[in-house]
Amino acid sequence: MMDETDTPSAAPAHRPPPRTDDRPPVKPPAPPESRAAPLPPTLRRNAPLVPTDSAASRALAAVIAILTFLAALCAGAAEIVASSAVQWQDTVAQEATIQVRPSPGRDIDADVARAEGLAKATPGIAAVRVFSKAEAERLLEPWLGSGLDLSDLPVPRLVTLKLAETAPDLKPLRSSLSEALPGVASLDDHALWLRRLSTAANTFVGVGVGIVLLVLVATGLAVVFATRGAMAGNREVVEVLHFVGANDDFIARAFQRRFFGLGLRGGIIGSGAAIAAFALAGLVSRNWRSGPAGEEIEALFGTFHIGWRGYAAVLLIGVIASVVTGIVSRLTVRRFLA
Amino acid sequence: MVGQDLGGIVADRVNTQSLLSGAEEPVVQFESVGMRYGLGPEVLSDVSFQIAPRSFQFLTGPSGAGKTTLLRLILLSVRPTRGLVSVFGEEVSDISSEALTGLRRRMGVVFQDFRLLDHLTTYENVALPLRVQGRSETSYRAEVVELLRWVGLGERMHVLPPLLSGGEKQRAAIARALIARPELLLADEPTGNVDPSLGRRLLRLFIELNRLGTSVLIATHDFALMDLVDARRFVLGDGRLTVEA
Numbered sequence: 001m002m003d004e005t006d007t008p009s010a011a012p013a014h015r016p017p018p019r020t021d022d023r024p025p026v027k028p029p030a031p032p033e034s035r036a037a038p039l040p041p042t043l044r045r046n047a048p049l050v051p052t053d054s055a056a057s058r059a060l061a062a063v064i065a066i067l068t069f070l071a072a073l074c075a076g077a078a079e080i081v082a083s084s085a086v087q088w089q090d091t092v093a094q095e096a097t098i099q100v101r102p103s104p105g106r107d108i109d110a111d112v113a114r115a116e117g118l119a120k121a122t123p124g125i126a127a128v129r130v131f132s133k134a135e136a137e138r139l140l141e142p143w144l145g146s147g148l149d150l151s152d153l154p155v156p157r158l159v160t161l162k163l164a165e166t167a168p169d170l171k172p173l174r175s176s177l178s179e180a181l182p183g184v185a186s187l188d189d190h191a192l193w194l195r196r197l198s199t200a201a202n203t204f205v206g207v208g209v210g211i212v213l214l215v216l217v218a219t220g221l222a223v224v225f226a227t228r229g230a231m232a233g234n235r236e237v238v239e240v241l242h243f244v245g246a247n248d249d250f251i252a253r254a255f256q257r258r259f260f261g262l263g264l265r266g267g268i269i270g271s272g273a274a275i276a277a278f279a280l281a282g283l284v285s286r287n288w289r290s291g292p293a294g295e296e297i298e299a300l301f302g303t304f305h306i307g308w309r310g311y312a313a314v315l316l317i318g319v320i321a322s323v324v325t326g327i328v329s330r331l332t333v334r335r336f337l338a
Numbered sequence: 339m340v341g342q343d344l345g346g347i348v349a350d351r352v353n354t355q356s357l358l359s360g361a362e363e364p365v366v367q368f369e370s371v372g373m374r375y376g377l378g379p380e381v382l383s384d385v386s387f388q389i390a391p392r393s394f395q396f397l398t399g400p401s402g403a404g405k406t407t408l409l410r411l412i413l414l415s416v417r418p419t420r421g422l423v424s425v426f427g428e429e430v431s432d433i434s435s436e437a438l439t440g441l442r443r444r445m446g447v448v449f450q451d452f453r454l455l456d457h458l459t460t461y462e463n464v465a466l467p468l469r470v471q472g473r474s475e476t477s478y479r480a481e482v483v484e485l486l487r488w489v490g491l492g493e494r495m496h497v498l499p500p501l502l503s504g505g506e507k508q509r510a511a512i513a514r515a516l517i518a519r520p521e522l523l524l525a526d527e528p529t530g531n532v533d534p535s536l537g538r539r540l541l542r543l544f545i546e547l548n549r550l551g552t553s554v555l556i557a558t559h560d561f562a563l564m565d566l567v568d569a570r571r572f573v574l575g576d577g578r579l580t581v582e583a
Contacts, residue, residue, distance in 0.1 A: 045465075046469075047462055242442070250470055
């Protein structure tokens, strides 16, 4: 025999049955605030639908952290080169040089004085400095050694011109030099050197940006594999979600949330490590700067300081890595489900 | 049998109508449906039946007769090899994924193996159909708690499914199927893991739901359970289906 609570009421089908404790709660319940239904305070209510914290998740976060770190190093290095190149270019572009070559039958000192006069008469030139014969010979010391008598050598003489802030047009000076001192004086405005420097710097920055893009693509591919693995591992979850009425977009969003979280964790660790590495390199290079080697390094690379733009780029890479992770996982899930 | 009191369940209280009343569309309609997996033999052949709105029926037959396959066809998790399947008036052969989701939200299903998500609490599992509709947790909390208490899981709502007994899992699965008040309830051996008393109680829950307008199809080979209700029986045997009124 059935017990008392199993006895159904005899209410007609068209009328809602009277409520008893045993009746299924198929009527809309009262709003939550009016109900004295204390829930256990520790009851978990909105856990992520896709299981988290598996070994695979940690491995993916580590991969993203490493890739972000490498990409951020590349971006920082490119930023150092780019800003150093701008500094070099600014310095070099502020100067021009007149070279006066000795010529048989001519008085080189008079030629130099003539060139100096022409330069001083040209508008837009802030200062003119003549390298004396002794200074010109000293410039050869690194190649020829010291203590030599160079008086017999036809050592060219240099006149350096400091240009005004707004780069002047040097064409009139060039033509007046070739008119006044034909075949003897020439003007070098460093354009060739600047072009080469700019090409080298742009190439380096381009390579850096390319590597950053490649690393982001690698991150995306790693996420594709990880997402497909997670989909396969959670096939049951996906199936149940479908049966209870979740659409593909809902499921894709659930995966996206999980992977964005992983990407964010990896991105923060990777870019944080890169920022720490740059800060450390900056400190170390500052300590080295006192020595001659440090000066050379600094002359070549500038300071190991990536500036706010560099730090912003590093952080941006961390954010992009997590966004890429989220979007790629969502697209992968959508394709997988389709 | 109609009108007879069977162990406390009044048999004529379930809606046993098999004919469609007026212009009402059948909830489920199968026409000459055949189904085979891969190149294997047909699991179902020439199956035709209708489930009317607000009707109650059992699906029975020996193990391996294709009960679960038939439920999977109604659930649209597999497509028929031949024949027509319509659910809620919609022919499902080239249904879009959005429409499929819409149809599934009108169904509740109790799986033979429960299919509870092991990483979610009982509460979260039961709330899942409401959660996937995008509702906020506070909007359905009271409903879920009330249903959990009613199926006797009020003290177990924070427990993860691996720690539930077979009967508790069964009740959690049933609660999950009922929480969104489906128009069609499919249950695969819903009383297979519970004692007879609880089995009757759960059956009464289904009957109650049916009286409030839900069409119910229960797959079972528990004749004692079927004898408690005077309802239509779809009997599967050798891949064919016969309807016993």
